[in-house]
Amino acid sequence: MALTERLVRFAAGRPHLLLVECPGGTPARLAAERHARARGWPRADGPADADVLAVCGAPSTELAAAVELTWDAVAGPRSRISLRGGEDVPDALERAVAALRDVPAQRLDAAGRTPPDAGGDTGAAEMDHGDMNMDDPPGDMDHAEMGHGDMDMDMDLPGGLAMADRAPDRDGLRLDILHLQLGPFLPAWPAGLVVDVTLQGDVVQEAYAYGWAASTASSWWDDAAGPPGRRAAAHLDSAARLLQLAGWSAAAYTARTLRDSVLDDASTPGTAAQVARLGAKVRRSRSLRWGLRDLGALPAERAVQLGISGPAQRADGDVHDRLLQWLTEAWAALNGAAGRGGTRGEQVGGRTASQALIAAIPRLVIGQELAGARLIIASLDPDLADRDVADTIAKPAVAQHG
Template sequence: MGLTGFLGRWALRRVHVLVVEVPGAAGVRMAVERELAARSWVPAVSPAEADVLAVCGSPGPRMSAVVEAVWDQLPGPRTRVDVEAAAGVSAAFEAAAAALLDTGAHRRDAASRSAPWADTDGGGDEHGDEHGDDDDMDMHMDMPMPGGIGLAGGGDDRDGLEMDVLHLPLGPVLPHWPPGLVLTCTLQGDVVVHASAEVLEPVPDRGLPVTGDVRRDVVVARCDAVARLLAVAGWDAVAAQARRVRDDALDGAALAECAAGLDRLTRRVTRSRVLRWSLRGLRTAVRAPGRAGADTHPVDLPDRLRGWLEEALAAARAPEQDAGTGPDAVPPAALPGLVTGLDLAAVRLVVAGTDVVADLTASTAGEAGRA
């Protein structure tokens, strides 16, 4: 084995994987997260640091366009895996590991990629002036920033003063972000003054993977939500603890063992003064109890986090066949009212603390059908 092969195998110990979840593929995404943890691979936070692009589920036309745009942003060496079912995750990542060691394929991939920074006009004028004239300068000032984000314009704030106004889309590919969600924010400074939300290619809400026990499904759903919020809040160690309880429930561990793990998790979360301070003053929403359609009511984010833990613990301790809690996800249309007036860091926390469903009508109909 030469030096290149040795370095490649050494690098496989810490592969960075960017996970893209398609709406309706939560089970596949959770299986991918479990595989990454088993291999000690690292979830990437952006395309720039990713070695592998993992697409969970079967994207439609709009999500496929997003996936292709993200794939173009990955630096080489790179590889992509498309995982449509949880059962195929291990084999997909074995193939990814082998592909990362294929230096010939990486050379061909690099040769086929164009350099977007190349000067197609040859650079400068006939006298060798690299800067061009004033017209060229104006043209460059009108060009968008990286990622296709336009330059900020001007607008009046609430005090009548002119401030920069920037239109910034968040999603659909962000760590710990609802699948397919695009939240378009209008910013003055770092404060959201207007927002709109949609889910690309929404699917009927069928909940998380069915384990055959509704109690277990509640534990899985609530622990997954807790892990998402804690990860965005920056408490990675406890987010990993929540994912372990979630994975134990998926693996068929005794619910009494899950309850013990939830007890330990709840004590750590509720005793953290730093976490309470981080979430202070932020509000999310849940579907209004006993109300059909998209009616919601506000909930403080710390209360929502504590409620998830209490619901999971109650489900783990419930008698057999006890139904536990029903769905309380809200439609994307509820998000603009929750995030307007917040800065971007607070927006990420609020979205992470909100169960967003793409098709509330289908979810409500399914709930009525089980009653």
């Protein structure tokens, strides 16, 4: 027993942090990332890898339910903190460590938990074991029913789970299909975004994208009262997440560090040069170009048709072009370029920039493998705290079989 206690205390010195960001929680996430980096805490990829769950921002009712599912999936010893702004983060992290070290309380927590296989959910919040309504043909699903984690487990199937459906694939074969809900919480994922996908193998056959935003929030990045350099920091943040997803953690680390120093003081002379160096390094990387080229191609005129403005439109190309565009624009913003519209673009025809980006997701990800789809979504990076995005539900788009 004494040994367990000592191990718990020792391990608590380097807990894995799972950041769950609600729309509007940007400042809390930025502060949490910064302090976690300073302490050398690794970031968890998902609840199974986490010790500390940090909820950034105020969750809406729907998101609060998703947070609970995520929390259920975190194996003990575990602790949970709620971060509303940037200021309280260091204290909250200290509290989290103290809670992890509190062995009696952890034992109590473990004793009070129902084993996950006693019915109910598998645990992982972003997991949805398929469309429970098996009578509906695929492609005829109701959003309100599908997306919100409804778990009617009245069927007599193993563990209450639906079996996989089957449907014709692009080559005309009948293959298993799997309905999967991406979001609202995933690493390097736009906060509050949900994309319901139908997969065959890991190829996306259908996709619906919509938001679970808190409707009162407004984008922190586009706040005019914010410090200068916020535009550059926003682009660096987007680039960092895409780089993380592309598996280049060293470049992602640099981008995040630069983002934080820009937010501290955008007028520091060396920063713009460092951003330029990062841009050159990213541009030079052949393995990155190899991995991202031709993915999610969005020519400028097509972007205009879709109502997309901002960097995604100006990039006039694929995921790799959009990444370089962010880095170029971040550098330009640091050199005093004013920049048009918000960080994601301007309002076009009554739709905000992020609404247009969300609406474009289905057409860009259908036909892609899951990894490609994730990269494409990260390269659009809609901000769901952008005004009115809450109500966005992209028009269902159906795969075009060639």
